[in-house]
Amino acid sequence: MPADQSTLLDRPFGRDEITVVRHEVSARLDAGPLGERLHGFVLAINEVITNAVLHAGGQGRIVLSVTGAAVCCTVTDSGPGIPEQYRRPPEVPEAFEVGGRGIWLAHQLCDEVTMATGPIGTTIELCVRLPGRETTSGLLNEGAAAG
Numbered sequence: 001m002p003a004d005q006s007t008l009l010d011r012p013f014g015r016d017e018i019t020v021v022r023h024e025v026s027a028r029l030d031a032g033p034l035g036e037r038l039h040g041f042v043l044a045i046n047e048v049i050t051n052a053v054l055h056a057g058g059q060g061r062i063v064l065s066v067t068g069a070a071v072c073c074t075v076t077d078s079g080p081g082i083p084e085q086y087r088r089p090p091e092v093p094e095a096f097e098v099g100g101r102g103i104w105l106a107h108q109l110c111d112e113v114t115m116a117t118g119p120i121g122t123t124i125e126l127c128v129r130l131p132g133r134e135t136t137s138g139l140l141n142e143g144a145a146a147g
Contacts, residue, residue, distance in 0.1 A: 009064040015053050022046045025064055025073070033130050034071060040109035041128045045073045047102035048124050052077040056122060070111070072127040082117040 008028040013021045026042050034041060045062070052060035056079020063074045086103055106113050112127040 004068045005065050006067075007063060007065045009062060012059060012061050013049060013053075014059040018046065018050055018053060021049055021062060025062075028064060029071065032066070032071070034128060035131060037109075037128055041071065041073075041126070044106040044109040044126050045075070047105050048073075048075045048126065051102045052079070052122070055079060055082075066130075068130075070127045070129045072125055074123060074125045076121060076123045078121040081119050082115065082122055087115060087117065 009024055011021070011024075022042060022045070025045055026038075029038055029042070032038070045064075049060060049062060052075055056077035060075055060077035065072055065074075103113075106124070106126055109128075110126045111129045112125070114125045116123045
């Protein structure tokens, strides 16, 4: 863990805890600096933990952390891995298509989505840059640069 990183939440979750985890994430970030991006970030996290429950054995682990530049959430599971067609940034789902919106939403609502997946599990990290903070490249994020 980088020296400037602080863990806000680190816990396992199961099928019956999706709502509880979503509320815990919201509570930990509510007074934080995400502002108008808070609800979108929480929605993206909810989609990823729901996918872990529905498609990867019903349980996983969530770690929510903040650095000087971003808030990140890492969700891990021990499922069979994500099929190839869902590994790349998805196209806009068709209006009547069943499923396929979780990963797409995460890409729309987060600044960075990274994924490592295989037959022993999946790790997805979602990050949202903090307004006015420098990124690891040393450049201000788009929101700050535009303002």
